[in-house]
Amino acid sequence: MRRLSIRALAAPGILAAIIVLAAIAAPLLPLTDPVRQDVANRLTGPSFTHWLGQDEYGRDVLSRIVWGARVSLSVAFAAAAMAAAGGTLLGILGGYFRGVVELVTVRVAEVVLCFPPLLLALLVVTLMGPGAGTLVFSLAILFAPGFARVAYAETLSARSLDYVTAQEALGARTRRILARTLLPNIAPPLLVQFSLTVASAMVLESGLSFLGLGVVPPSPSWGLMIRGARASMEQAPLLLFWPCLALTGTVLVLNLLCDRLRDLLDPRGKAAGRPGFLRRLVALPAAPVGALPAAPGLLTVEGLTLEIPSRAGQVQVVRDVGFSLAPGETLAIVGESGSGKTLTGLAVMGLLPSAVKPVAGRILFTGRDGQVRDLLRMPETDMRALRGRDLAMIFQDPSSSLNPLLRIGAQVGESLRAHGVTQGVKARVVALLRQVGLPDPERAADAYPHEVSGGQRQRVMIAAAIANHPRLLLADEPTTALDVTVQAQILGLLAELRRAEGAMGMVFVTHNLAVVSDIADRVLVMYAGEVVEEAPVTDIFAAPRHPYTAALIASMPEGEAERLSAIPGAVPQPWAMPTGCRFAPRCVMAAEACRTAAPALVEIASGRHSRCLRWEEMA
Numbered sequence: 001m002r003r004l005s006i007r008a009l010a011a012p013g014i015l016a017a018i019i020v021l022a023a024i025a026a027p028l029l030p031l032t033d034p035v036r037q038d039v040a041n042r043l044t045g046p047s048f049t050h051w052l053g054q055d056e057y058g059r060d061v062l063s064r065i066v067w068g069a070r071v072s073l074s075v076a077f078a079a080a081a082m083a084a085a086g087g088t089l090l091g092i093l094g095g096y097f098r099g100v101v102e103l104v105t106v107r108v109a110e111v112v113l114c115f116p117p118l119l120l121a122l123l124v125v126t127l128m129g130p131g132a133g134t135l136v137f138s139l140a141i142l143f144a145p146g147f148a149r150v151a152y153a154e155t156l157s158a159r160s161l162d163y164v165t166a167q168e169a170l171g172a173r174t175r176r177i178l179a180r181t182l183l184p185n186i187a188p189p190l191l192v193q194f195s196l197t198v199a200s201a202m203v204l205e206s207g208l209s210f211l212g213l214g215v216v217p218p219s220p221s222w223g224l225m226i227r228g229a230r231a232s233m234e235q236a237p238l239l240l241f242w243p244c245l246a247l248t249g250t251v252l253v254l255n256l257l258c259d260r261l262r263d264l265l266d267p268r269g270k271a272a273g274r275p276g277f278l279r280r281l282v283a284l285p286a287a288p289v290g291a292l293p294a295a296p297g298l299l300t301v302e303g304l305t306l307e308i309p310s311r312a313g314q315v316q317v318v319r320d321v322g323f324s325l326a327p328g329e330t331l332a333i334v335g336e337s338g339s340g341k342t343l344t345g346l347a348v349m350g351l352l353p354s355a356v357k358p359v360a361g362r363i364l365f366t367g368r369d370g371q372v373r374d375l376l377r378m379p380e381t382d383m384r385a386l387r388g389r390d391l392a393m394i395f396q397d398p399s400s401s402l403n404p405l406l407r408i409g410a411q412v413g414e415s416l417r418a419h420g421v422t423q424g425v426k427a428r429v430v431a432l433l434r435q436v437g438l439p440d441p442e443r444a445a446d447a448y449p450h451e452v453s454g455g456q457r458q459r460v461m462i463a464a465a466i467a468n469h470p471r472l473l474l475a476d477e478p479t480t481a482l483d484v485t486v487q488a489q490i491l492g493l494l495a496e497l498r499r500a501e502g503a504m505g506m507v508f509v510t511h512n513l514a515v516v517s518d519i520a521d522r523v524l525v526m527y528a529g530e531v532v533e534e535a536p537v538t539d540i541f542a543a544p545r546h547p548y549t550a551a552l553i554a555s556m557p558e559g560e561a562e563r564l565s566a567i568p569g570a571v572p573q574p575w576a577m578p579t580g581c582r583f584a585p586r587c588v589m590a591a592e593a594c595r596t597a598a599p600a601l602v603e604i605a606s607g608r609h610s611r612c613l614r615w616e617e618m619a
């Protein structure tokens with residue numbers, strides 16, 4: 001995992017801004033007219049009045065470079081914008097509708113890729129005549145398939161996600177699903193594709209102008225300057241040097257910017273969901289005054305509220321969630337699918353998908369330096385420094401979280417190197433693999449992920465997560481993808497590590513209440529985005545104080561056969577929440593009062609909370 005941050009964007013960002021500003025401000029700069037000829041002084045070298053010299057017609061080279069940037073950049077940006085709009089539309093439509101639509105959009109766009117670019121440009125120029133307009137058009141046609149491919153691939157993976165299917169099932173209009181749900185989720189790779197396209201378009205513009213197929217002389221363009229300088233290359237080699245320098249320099253800066261942007265927007269691919277970068281552009285209300293509590297333990301989440309866009313406007317998928325965790329403690333967050341457990345965990349890690357916005361609350365975390373920070377308002381750069389060091393996460397599917405092309409040792413070692421460990425990495429990796437119970441750690445370090453079993457891959461992920469002795473380990477359904485016997489081993493390993501790491505706190509997210517009894521100290525039960533009950537683990541099984549918890553316990557497969565009963569109905573969608581208690585439509589104890597007013601979460605005993613009006617009757 002690369003260690004890049006917003007700060008890493010600064011250098012290429014500033015350079016790119018200078019180039020673009022110079023191009024925009026060309027008419028305001030004290031430059032000689034770029035097309036004014038002075039034949040008497042042709043091919044003169046740099047002087048006080050002409051800093052970069054004069055070309056084959058005696059025109060000022062500096063002025064032509066700056067004005068040339070204006071032409072090259074505007075052609076490149078216009079072509080990239082046209083290609084992005086057209087290609088993205090084709091890709092989304094093809095990926096969303098598949099079938100015939102896919103054939104006439106994505107597949108037809110891909111046919112364009114079979115043509116050699118210059119041949120295609122020649123065809124367009126012959127049909128339309130040379131000029132900047134033609135150039136923009138032909139470049140847009142050349143680059144649109146690239147956008148179509150990216151948008152298509154991203155749409156295919158986003159399309160299968162629950163929240164898109166749910167919107168479809170609800171009858172939301174297709175245009176709205178595409179614009180409000182799909183587009184924000186596939187935006188980061190498209191942004192990166194856009195910057196790469198601008199750089200490539202500049203190179204092609206220069207090449208086509210050089211061949212006389214692009215910008216028409218005497219308008220300055222870097223390609224035309226290279227073409228003009230070629231004839232007098234031996235008398236005035238510098239004339240060739242300046243436009244080449246401008247071109248390669250600008251392309252390098254733009255490529256560097258793209259590279260940094262890609263790393264910032266896509267820190268660990270799909271397993272992590274979308275990064276928190278876009279989330280941080282959203283204005284969160286200032287933290288409540290009174291600053292940070294004196295002793296917030298390890299982690300204190302207060303009033304966390306997360307929203308997503310839907311056809312009914314912004315809706316809350318997590319509402320007013322709060323809990324706290326002491327060092328060395330394990331909290332299990334339990335609930336059915338769609339209850340908001342994963343999003344709560346991702347908010348703590350600063351890895352919320354871009355469509356999900358935090359709108360209220362605080363996430364207070366005490367780092368190893370003893371300082372308390374609000375993770376919800378922390379700059380992405382600082383957050384990145386905490387992730388993998390103070391905060392670590394284990395994901396559900398170890399197969400998709402490990403890079404199939406890198407050896408296991410290299411991947412575990414990367415989590416050490418990412419946080420400044422350079423000495424003795426190999427030995428430490430082997431020790432870590434031994435600690436997580438891999439039978440032959442030296443050999444495992446040399447193996448590729450596909451050479452070990454699913455359970456061992458999860459052990460590798462755990463080794464990478466604990467490599468820097470995190471203060472908080474977040475495990476999101478870490479055993480769901482494994483079979484039952486391996487599940488038990490992994491749970492045993494996590495419990496053992498918790499003991500070995502002493503002060504490390506753990507948040508264990510699961511939909512399976514059966515696994516928490518062995519591992520958790522306390523349980524937080526979530527339903528439809530809200531906390532409905534919180535209690536020490538022994539109390540929750542012995543005496544649940546919310547009908548939803550009781551129903552979850554009754555549906556545990558480990559229970560006696562006659563107790564086993566599925567909870568009727570399903571978790572309501574975020575945009576269709578019932579008034580009153582959210583669980584009332586499925587609750588066997590619901591009374592009239594439950595359907596009218598939403599119950600508050602109340603403290604029913606020390607360390608115990610319930611969001612049920614009838615909790616006392618459950619005793």
Ligand SMILES: Nc1ncnc2c1ncn2[C@@H]1O[C@H](COP(=O)(O)OP(=O)(O)OP(=O)(O)O)[C@@H](O)[C@H]1O
Binds near residue numbers: 185353573
């Ligand atoms: N990227 C997203 N864009 C829009 N809605 C989302 C997104 N991710 C999750 N949601 C919605 O937020 C709600 C809570 O999702 P979350 O994944 O936190 O639930 P969960 O309890 O962890 O369920 P699961 O066990 O299935 O992961 C769901 O209704 C889900 O459809």
